[in-house]
Amino acid sequence: MNTVHHPIxxxxxxxxxRTAALSRAAVWLLALSAPAAGAFAAGAAPAPxxxxxxxxxxxxxxxxxxAGAQSATGAQSATGAAGGTRALDEQVQDLKKQTIELNRxxxxxxxxxxxxxxxxxxxxxxxDVGDFFALDSITLKIDNREVSDYLYTPREDSALLKGGxxxxxxxxxxxxxxxxxxxxNGKGPNNRYYRRAASVKFEKGVGAKYLELKITDLQxxxxxxxxxxxxx
Amino acid sequence: MALxxxxxxxxxxxxxxxxxxxxxxxAAAAAPLNLVGQAAPDFALPAVDGDNVRLSEYLxxxxxxxxxxxxxxxxxxxxARLDRLYDTYxxxxxxxxxxxxxxxxxxxxxxxxxxxxxFPLLLDQAETVGRAYAxxxxxxxxxxxxxxxxxYVHDNDRSEDRSYITxxxxxxxxxxxxxxxxxxxxxx
Numbered sequence: 001m002n003t004v005h006h007p008i009x010x011x012x013x014x015x016x017x018r019t020a021a022l023s024r025a026a027v028w029l030l031a032l033s034a035p036a037a038g039a040f041a042a043g044a045a046p047a048p049x050x051x052x053x054x055x056x057x058x059x060x061x062x063x064x065x066x067a068g069a070q071s072a073t074g075a076q077s078a079t080g081a082a083g084g085t086r087a088l089d090e091q092v093q094d095l096k097k098q099t100i101e102l103n104r105x106x107x108x109x110x111x112x113x114x115x116x117x118x119x120x121x122x123x124x125x126x127x128d129v130g131d132f133f134a135l136d137s138i139t140l141k142i143d144n145r146e147v148s149d150y151l152y153t154p155r156e157d158s159a160l161l162k163g164g165x166x167x168x169x170x171x172x173x174x175x176x177x178x179x180x181x182x183x184x185n186g187k188g189p190n191n192r193y194y195r196r197a198a199s200v201k202f203e204k205g206v207g208a209k210y211l212e213l214k215i216t217d218l219q220x221x222x223x224x225x226x227x228x229x230x231x232x
Numbered sequence: 233m234a235l236x237x238x239x240x241x242x243x244x245x246x247x248x249x250x251x252x253x254x255x256x257x258x259a260a261a262a263a264p265l266n267l268v269g270q271a272a273p274d275f276a277l278p279a280v281d282g283d284n285v286r287l288s289e290y291l292x293x294x295x296x297x298x299x300x301x302x303x304x305x306x307x308x309x310x311x312a313r314l315d316r317l318y319d320t321y322x323x324x325x326x327x328x329x330x331x332x333x334x335x336x337x338x339x340x341x342x343x344x345x346x347x348x349x350x351f352p353l354l355l356d357q358a359e360t361v362g363r364a365y366a367x368x369x370x371x372x373x374x375x376x377x378x379x380x381x382x383x384y385v386h387d388n389d390r391s392e393d394r395s396y397i398t399x400x401x402x403x404x405x406x407x408x409x410x411x412x413x414x415x416x417x418x419x420x
Contacts, residue, residue, distance in 0.1 A: 136284065151276040151284040 111170075119172040120208040123148075123180070127160040129217040133194060133224035135160065136186040138213065140169055143178055147171060168213070173204050182213050184226055200228040266366070267385055272297070272376045273364035277331065277354040280344040285329060285352050291380050294403035295327045298373040299362060300353075301334050302343035310371035315349045317396060322350070324404050329354060333362040333370070377403050 115122075123140060127133075135157055140148040148169045152160075160166065181199040188194025202209065210231035218225045272295075276286040287295065298314055300307035311330060318328045328351035334340035337357050344353040356362060365374060373396075375384040384399045 136278075151278065151286070153276065153284045153286045153289060155289055156286075 115170055115172055115208075117208045118206050119174065119204075121169075121171055121173045121178075121204065122167055122208065122210050123169040123182075124210065124212045125160065125166045125168045125215075126164075126212060127157075127215045130157075130161050130215065130224075132189050132217050132222060133184075133215055134187040135184065135215065138168060138185070139183040141181040141183075142171070142173070144181075165212075173209070175204050175206065178202055178204055180211060180228065182226070182228065184213075184215065188224065189222055194224070196224070196226050198226040198228050200230070202230055267374065267382045270382055272374065272380050272382050273361070275331075275356075275361045275364065277356050277361065279352040279354050280341055281352065283352070285354055287329065287376075288380070290327045292378050293325045293327050294378055294400065294406075295329065295376040296373055296400075297365070297376065298328065298330045299333055299365070299367045299370060300330055301332060301370050302336070302339045303334070304370040307371045308347050310373070311347050311349055311353075313393060313396070314373070315351065317393070317400060318349070318351050321400055321404065326400060326404065327351070331356050331361050333359055333367060335359060375399055375403060377406055 121142070125138065127135065135152045137149065137151045139146060140150075150168060156166070179199060179201050181197060183195065183197045185193075185195050198213070200211070202211065212229040212231055214227040214229055216225045216227065217223075272287065274286070274288045276284055278284050287297070296314060296317075298310060300311060314328050314330070318326060328349075330349065330351060331354045332340040332344070333356060334343075335357060337355060340355055340357075344355075347353075354361075365372075369387050373386040374382055375386075377383045383403060386396070
């Protein structure tokens, strides 16, 4: 499939074809963008509520010679064009804002459709301090099936150390007992390769299940500690 | 008469087979070029120096992704050429990533140490990235614009420096604000 250059995220285009609700939203987007397209086609005519309107009406009322009248007309048209451009720019900014909001709504809608609360399981990662461990990768297994293998770049490490929380995995599980095993790879104390695992057995109920993989420092042991916290 | 008919059918079959093979070879040769205009598949790989590198982190900068192997005789010259270009244009924002398609990790590491460059040499032991970019010959260089779209593909070592420079300059001059990520998603 060829990718057409478009200001909207490509994932949005994929989403619009998934459900009827999403396609309705796409129609809404087209309807929103129609006035702007019209404005471009009509040679950027100023909107009725253009901020330039007061400027035009406040032109001097003194008697004008023909040359003066011409220059005044020229100034008026220049001011009008500037006002029109400004109005158009505002319209474009407004459209951009609406597109972002629409994208956000579609994202939420997609999440609700793909991962309904009664089956949703999400796994988050957070790092606290991190003096004794530099994260390189995390491999996640649920019920002995690998569901995620994520490599961390220095930038992502830094974001986690600043307090960021990453959603490592989101998926669907049926109700009942499940087991999650996380393998942490990285550099441990003394800059040596370090690999540890942590596991938890959890009960998936009717609501969404949130689990957090926490990497903390054990100051007294001079070692990192890996915990899995159940947020239900 | 029957023999002539038999020979005719045999020849027609042979010609058909040859045509099929030709179509297959042409399609295979054109595979990397089909990437042009598409979103570059995202990836995260470990570098020989130890850090991990993710392509999508360079969104907003022109990127050259080149593929090499320790078994490729002309890849060293390609890496040296890209290193020169990188030294020239890195201050303008150019990023170069060299991805190994070796399945033998230790061999790739030895080669990388012997051919040190100023840009990261990445190890793709699982060969997932090479597959994602449909690499079927080496060296191959993929030039990606600021918005994450593949603009040019060089799949031979005969490309002149001048053609690289022209294309790199075009990517650097393309100062349009990067739109939303066009990079293809990756499981990693």
